[in-house]
Amino acid sequence: MRGSRRLRFARGWRIARVLLSTQYAYMLEYRAEIALWALSGVLPLIMLGVWSGSEAAGGLGLSPERLSRYFLSAFVVRQFTIVWLVHVFEEDALQGRLSPYLLQPLHPLWRYLASHLSEQATRLPFVVLIMAIFFLFQPAAFWLPSPGGFLLAVVAIHLAFLLRFLFQTVITMLCFWTERAAALERLLLIPYLFLSGLVAPLEAFPEGVRAFALLTPFPAMLSFPAQLLAGEPVDLAGGLITIGVWAALLLPLALWLWQAGLRRYSAMGA
Amino acid sequence: MRNLRLLRRFWATSLAADLEYQVNVLIELLAVGGNLAGSLFVLSLLFGQGGSLGGWSWEEALVVLGLYTLLDGITSTVLQPNLSTIVTHVREGTLDFVLLKPVDSQFWLSARTFSPWGLPGVAAGLALIVVAAAQAGARPDGASVVAALVLLLSSTLILYSLWFVLAATSIWFVKVWNATEVLRAALVAGRYPVSAYPVALRTFFTFVLPVAFLTTVPAEAILGRGSAPWLLASLAVAAFCLLGSRKFWQFALRFYTSASS
Structure with a gap:
């Protein structure tokens, strides 16, 4: 019994290593594009510009340093939680590339997950570079999170990414039924964009809107890890439970949609 | 004249093709409505208890947001559908066929198709501008209407030139489409009056990436605060950008070597 479990673990480890290293090599080929993608996530930094000059920030007691740290953290979290599954999967399903993946003794979603993680690894140096440039212009905003806080933030970012990945997987599975899954993703x-805390800190929201936002999974995908990274006081257990509950809802739904959708998959073009 | 006739043909055919997909209307209406509601929400947060943002009142800032929505609609209607194809033409070598046509290649590439899905954005932007300007107490006379229209035209031309130059770099860097995403992301700054930004960013958005000329300067004219120097500056920037895009295209074409080579 113990032996077979160890074998299974060894096999899983080998698959993960091979998948990640091939996908990483593949993503490195696209490093110029990924650099541009990283740069196209400047929205939180633009919003920082508007917020730092606004009277509202003063009224809420948000100091310039606090704003800078929050929005830079939001920028970093956004960079490592971007999911583009629906666009690739749509193409793969449409052109029949999914068919060979289905023959492999590995759930195809693992492959997509590995390519997302590899893309993040490729993105990392560019994000560090953008941060360095940011601190060059805003040296007062520089901060070093405590080792424990940083570790927690990294874990939270990964969990937020997994939640977003699951969320988009559910939408992506609609590709099996409709051609407008990507349009639905665009709508969602x-x-x-507006409720996650990407364009405004959640503290600035009116009471009712904030309560509503916290009922959606969006703040857990951005605001929660960003606040952790910025070193702000944050409801750690609450955030983790929110992510856990949403994941527990979305994972069975995604797998069920996958099963149901696969029966409809006609492998067009293959 | 001939180009105008061609334009009518081009757009009539693409409209006919696009109208096959009616569900898209609903999706676009939802997207425009959602984006506008979100932008209004964030703007209201930025105003907070205070009465101004960078010296602009709520109604005045709404004019800027209206202009942004309008220009974003124009981007989705004309710029994006057309200029995104340059990349494909270069990659697949079909740019050859475009160059062989007895039409100016820049005109063909910039105006070949037309996507009606950006029109809800255009309509929402125009409506917001008119309503907000009226509420801000703008009583434009003939001259300022003309000035506003001229400024709007020049901001459209600036926006077009920025997009075109980026898309034209695909002659060298085939996979350049992401660069236009960067542009689109940076232009979001135009949602707010440029005076709302810190000085360094304000300078950047005026002289490097002319976001100020896209929304803030026309909004000033609509509100009757336009001044001759800004009008002239905007026209100069527009002329410079347009001419630059023309020269850049001619320069880029010298490096075009078709797909197989």
């Missing part, structure tokens, strides 16, 4: 990106 709008509440994510």
Whole structure:
């Protein structure tokens, strides 16, 4: 019994290593594009510009340093939680590339997950570079999170990424039924944009809107890890439980949609 | 004249093709409505208890947001559908066929198609501008209407030139489409009056990436605060950008070697 478990673990480890290293090599080929993608996430930094000059920030007691740290953290979290599964999967399903993946003794979603993680690894140096430039212009905002806090933030960012990945997997599975899954994702990106804390800290929200936002999964995907990274006081257990509950809802749904969708998959073009 | 006739043909055919997909209307309406509601929400947060943002009142800032929505709609209607194809033409070598046509290649590439899905954004932007300007107490006379229209035209031309130059770099860097995403992301800054930004960013958004000329300067004119120097500056920037895009295209074409080579 113990032996077979160890074998299974060894096999899983080998698959993960091979998948990640091939996907990483693949992503390195696209490093110029990934650099541009990293740069196209400047929205939180633009919002920092507007917020730092606004009277509202003063009224809420948000100091310039606090704003800088929050929005830079939001920028970093956004960089490592970007999910583009629906766009690749749509193409793969449409052109029949999914078919060979289905023949492999590995759930195809692992492959997509590995390519997302590899893309993040490729993105890392560019994000560090953008941060360095940011601190060059805003040296007062520089901060070093405590080792424990930093570790927690990294874990939270990964969990937030997994939640976003699951969320988009559910939408992506609709590709099996409709051609408009990507359009649906685009629509759902709008509440994510405005409610996650990407364009405004959640503290600035009116009471009712904040309560509503906290009922959606969006703040857990951005605001929660960003606050951890910025070293702000944050409800750690609450955030983790929120992510856990949403993941527990979305994971069975995604797997069920996958099973149901696969029966409809006609492998067009293969 | 001939180009105008061609334009009508081009857009009529693409409209006919796009109208096959009616569900998209609903999706676009939802997207425009959602984005506008979100932008209004964030703007209201930025105003907080205070009465101004960078010296602009709520209604005045709404004019800026309206202009942004309008220009974003124009981007989705004309710029994005057309200029995104340059990349494909270069990659697949079909740019050859475009160059062989007895039409100016820049005109063909910039105006070949037309996507009606950006029109809800255009309509929402125009409506917001008119309503907000009226509420801000703007009583434009003939001259300032003309000035506003001229400024709007020049901001559209600036926006077009920025997009075109970026798309034209695909002659060298085939996979350049992401660069236009960077542009689109940076232009979001135009949602707010440029005076709302810190000095360094304000300078950047005026002289490096002319976001100020896209929304703030036309908004000033609509509100009757336009001044001759800004009008002239905007026209100069527009002329410079347009001419630059023209020269850049001619320069880029010298490096085009078709797909197989």
